Amino acid sequence: MELGKFFNPKTVAVIGASRNPEKVGNVLLKNLIESGEKLGRQIIPINPNAKEVLGKKAYPSISDTKEKIDLAIIAIPAKFVLESVEQCKEKNVKNLIIVTSGFSETGDKETEKRLKDYLNANNMKAIGVNCLGIFDAHTSMDALFIPKTKMRRPSAGGISFVCQSGAIGLAIIDIAAEKDYKFAKFISYGNATQLDESDYLEYLAKDKDTKVICMYIEGVKDGEKFYKTAKKVAKKKPIIVVKGGLTKEGDQATLSHTGTLAGKKETYFGIFNQANLIRADNLEEMFNIASILENPINVKGSRVQIVTNGGGYGIVSTDKVSETRNLQMAELSDSTSKTLRKVMPSYVNIRNPLDISGDATSKRYETALKHVSKDKNVDLILLVALYQTPLLSEDVVGIIEKAKKSTEKPIVVVSTGSEFTEKLSEMLIEKNIPVFSFPHLAIEALDKVIEYKKRLATR
Amino acid sequence: MELGKFFNPKTVAVIGASRNPEKVGNVLLKNLIESGEKLGRQIIPINPNAKEVLGKKAYPSISDTKEKIDLAIIAIPAKFVLESVEQCKEKNVKNLIIVTSGFSETGDKETEKRLKDYLNANNMKAIGVNCLGIFDAHTSMDALFIPKTKMRRPSAGGISFVCQSGAIGLAIIDIAAEKDYKFAKFISYGNATQLDESDYLEYLAKDKDTKVICMYIEGVKDGEKFYKTAKKVAKKKPIIVVKGGLTKEGDQATLSHTGTLAGKKETYFGIFNQANLIRADNLEEMFNIASILENPINVKGSRVQIVTNGGGYGIVSTDKVSETRNLQMAELSDSTSKTLRKVMPSYVNIRNPLDISGDATSKRYETALKHVSKDKNVDLILLVALYQTPLLSEDVVGIIEKAKKSTEKPIVVVSTGSEFTEKLSEMLIEKNIPVFSFPHLAIEALDKVIEYKKRLATR
Numbered sequence: 001m002e003l004g005k006f007f008n009p010k011t012v013a014v015i016g017a018s019r020n021p022e023k024v025g026n027v028l029l030k031n032l033i034e035s036g037e038k039l040g041r042q043i044i045p046i047n048p049n050a051k052e053v054l055g056k057k058a059y060p061s062i063s064d065t066k067e068k069i070d071l072a073i074i075a076i077p078a079k080f081v082l083e084s085v086e087q088c089k090e091k092n093v094k095n096l097i098i099v100t101s102g103f104s105e106t107g108d109k110e111t112e113k114r115l116k117d118y119l120n121a122n123n124m125k126a127i128g129v130n131c132l133g134i135f136d137a138h139t140s141m142d143a144l145f146i147p148k149t150k151m152r153r154p155s156a157g158g159i160s161f162v163c164q165s166g167a168i169g170l171a172i173i174d175i176a177a178e179k180d181y182k183f184a185k186f187i188s189y190g191n192a193t194q195l196d197e198s199d200y201l202e203y204l205a206k207d208k209d210t211k212v213i214c215m216y217i218e219g220v221k222d223g224e225k226f227y228k229t230a231k232k233v234a235k236k237k238p239i240i241v242v243k244g245g246l247t248k249e250g251d252q253a254t255l256s257h258t259g260t261l262a263g264k265k266e267t268y269f270g271i272f273n274q275a276n277l278i279r280a281d282n283l284e285e286m287f288n289i290a291s292i293l294e295n296p297i298n299v300k301g302s303r304v305q306i307v308t309n310g311g312g313y314g315i316v317s318t319d320k321v322s323e324t325r326n327l328q329m330a331e332l333s334d335s336t337s338k339t340l341r342k343v344m345p346s347y348v349n350i351r352n353p354l355d356i357s358g359d360a361t362s363k364r365y366e367t368a369l370k371h372v373s374k375d376k377n378v379d380l381i382l383l384v385a386l387y388q389t390p391l392l393s394e395d396v397v398g399i400i401e402k403a404k405k406s407t408e409k410p411i412v413v414v415s416t417g418s419e420f421t422e423k424l425s426e427m428l429i430e431k432n433i434p435v436f437s438f439p440h441l442a443i444e445a446l447d448k449v450i451e452y453k454k455r456l457a458t459r
Numbered sequence: 460m461e462l463g464k465f466f467n468p469k470t471v472a473v474i475g476a477s478r479n480p481e482k483v484g485n486v487l488l489k490n491l492i493e494s495g496e497k498l499g500r501q502i503i504p505i506n507p508n509a510k511e512v513l514g515k516k517a518y519p520s521i522s523d524t525k526e527k528i529d530l531a532i533i534a535i536p537a538k539f540v541l542e543s544v545e546q547c548k549e550k551n552v553k554n555l556i557i558v559t560s561g562f563s564e565t566g567d568k569e570t571e572k573r574l575k576d577y578l579n580a581n582n583m584k585a586i587g588v589n590c591l592g593i594f595d596a597h598t599s600m601d602a603l604f605i606p607k608t609k610m611r612r613p614s615a616g617g618i619s620f621v622c623q624s625g626a627i628g629l630a631i632i633d634i635a636a637e638k639d640y641k642f643a644k645f646i647s648y649g650n651a652t653q654l655d656e657s658d659y660l661e662y663l664a665k666d667k668d669t670k671v672i673c674m675y676i677e678g679v680k681d682g683e684k685f686y687k688t689a690k691k692v693a694k695k696k697p698i699i700v701v702k703g704g705l706t707k708e709g710d711q712a713t714l715s716h717t718g719t720l721a722g723k724k725e726t727y728f729g730i731f732n733q734a735n736l737i738r739a740d741n742l743e744e745m746f747n748i749a750s751i752l753e754n755p756i757n758v759k760g761s762r763v764q765i766v767t768n769g770g771g772y773g774i775v776s777t778d779k780v781s782e783t784r785n786l787q788m789a790e791l792s793d794s795t796s797k798t799l800r801k802v803m804p805s806y807v808n809i810r811n812p813l814d815i816s817g818d819a820t821s822k823r824y825e826t827a828l829k830h831v832s833k834d835k836n837v838d839l840i841l842l843v844a845l846y847q848t849p850l851l852s853e854d855v856v857g858i859i860e861k862a863k864k865s866t867e868k869p870i871v872v873v874s875t876g877s878e879f880t881e882k883l884s885e886m887l888i889e890k891n892i893p894v895f896s897f898p899h900l901a902i903e904a905l906d907k908v909i910e911y912k913k914r915l916a917t918r
Contacts, residue, residue, distance in 0.1 A: 027849060106806040151847040152877045165771020166817060170847040171875035178877035216771060244774040247781035249788050253774045253812055282899040283775065312624020312675060315703040315712045316742065322706035329708050347565040353712055358625060388610040388629045390486060416630035418611045418637035440741040
């Protein structure tokens with residue numbers, strides 16, 4: 001499924017471009033202009049009652065435009081949508097995003113079926129209906145109808161997010177920007193009238209910017225198509241999924257949400273396991289896992305060495321690692337232990353967790369990392385760094401970056417705190433080192449990553 | 460155990476007040492001066508090699524001071540501590556905080572035992588050794604040796620935190636400030652040389668500012684004393700506990716951290732259950748639970764009604780509620796359903812979750828909350844409010860506040876997002892309405908709160 005024109009169109013028409021700043025069609029137009037115009041993207045408002053919207057010449061209908069149009073975004077009431085799609089067909093506009101709601105999710109299955117048939121019969125592609133739009137951090141394509149004052153946009157990176165729910169999409173996009181998760185593409189697809197989750201998976205598998213795929217799905221209409229596609233794609237790129245409507249109560253609620261039946265939990269879990277998808281317990285965990293998998297992770301085993309300047313944090317981290325299904329505490333080799341004994345102060349216990357003490361400097365972190373990362377008994381390093389301690393200075397960031405460059409072993413950082421800590425965490429994330437605010441978040445995510453890698457290796 | 464003089468002393472001496480801004484004794488003095496001097500608290504540096512520290516006249520030893528001293532904070536090397544304690548005794552200084560490390564946690568049990576015996580024999584009280592100090596948001600008593608540039612301080616409220624680990628203490632204090640958790644007292648007690656967790660519990664039970672007690676403990680030296688005290692205190696105030704060293708691997712690490720043996724997991728869990736403590740799975744959850752219990756919560760049952768403008772969020776919340784051990788989804792009464800059917804748009808399904816749709820205004824939230832909160836079938840309201848949607852404006856905060864005032868039923872809010880969302884969340888927290896950034900965090904915390912309330916009711 002080729003969807004490139006959706007994410008980097010030369011010309012975009014907004015059907016239902018409104019002059020009223022409270023209307024979806026106005027916000028959408030504004031975001032498209034602000035994000036794309038400076039890159040030469042041409043944005044054309046369609047509005048039968050206005051000559052101009054947001055300073056752009058408006059056309060009464062898409063038929064009146066002169067330009068070749070790569071993508072039309074439809075934001076008009078449901079009853080006018082089909083007619084508008086017909087006009088797009090006449091004008092040879094093949095790619096549509098239909099944000100309009102009020103189809104099967106509110107009971108009108110018939111209109112949605114007619115729309116679907118028309119799209120298929122005419123070889124058109126449509127995202128939606130009842131969706132939030134799309135976003136691409138790399139091409140600066142912002143086709144979302146939420147103002148930036150209410151919702152920030154994440155910066156460019158490797159995470160793509162395919163989301164059936166608009167609400168979840170916008171909340172996650174917003175917090176992703178806050179937490180420095182780096183995004184490639186975001187697709188809100190609502191009712192999946194025509195294009196569905198499988199089509200998006202297939203496209204993202206080939207997309208060079210996408211390194212890891214996150215999915216929130218409620219119901220899958222074509223289970224076999226999904227299974228086949230997901231299984232194929234998961235061999236190339238990790239897919240992390242959160243499934244809504246897993247319980248009886250949740251399932252009942254999905255019907256009135258995206259017009260889909262959520263289906264049996266066991267069936268879905270079976271499909272996810274067979275296709276080697278990573279199942280996240282919640283949306284927060286989904287992006288925690290994604291932040292580790294966004295960059296290539298070359299991990300040979302599951303033995304974790306903890307290095308920390310916070311004794312208690314070392315202990316709760318040890319408890320957590322020991323409780324996971326897939327991780328073990330590493331045992332430092334004799335030679336590493338001997339070397340560390342020589343170079344560390346006498347009050348530092350050479351063990352795992354390696355608590356280098358509250359008076360640790362950046363230099364001491366450097367020494368610890370150097371020896372630990374060379375140890376053949378260590379597969380992963382969990383660095384629990386509390387920047388609040390008096391002797392630890394900002395240059396520890398450079399030390400961690402250097403350590404990361406000098407070893408193939410993954411380094412995952414945990415740091416809890418406010419401004420000062422966040423500043424240092426941002427610097428590390430910028431260098432593609434995953435950072436978590438609590439030990440359990442890092443360890444739960446790592447556990448899922450290792451489980452995935454193990455399964456991948458046996459297939 | 461009366462510890463009032465620790466938290467609101469008129470005169471504080473800092474033994475080991477250093478002129479070097481990198482030293483603990485300097486940072487400590489600075490924080491004490493900046494937090495307390497404007498309130499008339501007198502801070503006295505003790506330093507044999509300086510006439511003046513941070514602009515204050517310094518004394519060679521505590522014996523040389525003229526004033527009556529309520530509290531002495533000792534920040535000198537371990538080998539000089541006992542002598543310094545003896546001088547305090549001579550000067551009739553009864554209350555000590557000993558931050559110095561290098562006792563049983565690094566193998567020197569004997570010196571610590573002598574120190575303990577001396578303190579007991581002379582009717583002195585000491586927090587420490589090997590601790591971070593204390594903090595009181597109400598009296599503005601900042602006896603922590605971490606600069607404010609590295610660690611923020613939380614504002615005044617009802618959460619007190621007793622923490623065996625210094626590192627965990629400082630990280631949590633810092634993030635608590637960031638997350639707007641409101642604090643009463645913080646006590647870092649390290650090795651618990653003399654005063655121990657039971658003494659702090661007993662004191663906090665009587666402290667008027669403390670509404671809920673959080674504890675991080677590694678080892679309890681006197682299990683029976685702890686059990687009796689905790690059981691008594693838990694009847695008056697909720698106690699939430701995180702226990703470090705629950706696994707074999709974690710247990711081994713505690714010995715070299717605070718010089719205590721963590722002990723058997725089953726033994727501790729037995730004690731916690733019998734005493735009706737709330738066991739949190741991790742530090743984040745501890746404060747999530749505390750943020751609900753910080754204010755009186757009058758909950759009659761465990762039936763949760765979800766109200767949301769985000770369909771997908773409603774569904775994942777429903778799944779999560781249905782998976783808990785102690786919560787159920789409420790079923791709206793016929794009369795509430797009929798009323799809601801009349802006042803809500805036709806496309807809003809009257810059910811639980813009540814998805815009032817992405818086009819919900821503040822007014823629609825008001826209507827929904829009004830009717831739902833009156834329903835006799837509803838015990839708790841989980842309000843999942845996504846502020847990013849176009850038609851929801853800032854005045855929804857006032858609506859939620861009003862709803863809270865007009866019902867005894869707890870209202871817990873979930874909002875995921877960045878700046879705009881955080882601004883509105885802060886406004887709600889300011890009005891004592893708990894807010895969480897993801898549904899699972901709110902629901903897991905509520906589950907523990909309801910479990911606690913149920914057990915409390917049967918005892």
